[in-house]
Amino acid sequence: MITVHGIPNCDSVKKARAALGEHRFRDFKKEPPTAGELERWADAVGWEALLNRRGTTFRGLAESDKAGIDRAKALALMLAHPSLIKRPVVEDGSGGVTVGLPQKP
Template identity: 45%
Template structure:
């Protein structure tokens, strides 16, 4: 399968010390993709961007309930998340609770998390 690494604008959103982000960045580099990295710990993330991702993937997918950040939140915070607006509010306060990485191409969110087969299929 021939991949198309010549996208004009590809951004990978995440945090640099996340193992899943590291795997995705390595895969992209090894397959010739030149993606800009957006560290949302340093550069932040907007409610608008989170809402865009939620429309594409669903808020339940964007909010990482399997990670240590989610598990470290108090039960009152966890129980307050019932829909997209409440999930976005929590992710804005605790951006490590965002599932990562998110890959955008030409301003459109295409991928979330990392799965080599999925990346190859979507980015061909």
């Protein structure tokens, strides 16, 4: 079964949910991802792809939090602030993970 992870009022999440048909939805606000899940997602897509640097949550971080970001720091920030995770995160049920919506050519 496909699982869509995200925030229900996010436009990208809404588009993904509409396009995917039957799926399970997990709201990051009600059920934040675990450290193990973030590790697995980062292994699958790379921590750089997983970290949303364009959102208001990232812009609102202290400069010291934004400076020198590496994998460990990014995962710790995403664990503390799930809104920093690029959305949607989609798991296909067989171990495949994608992040965000595909870009139009």
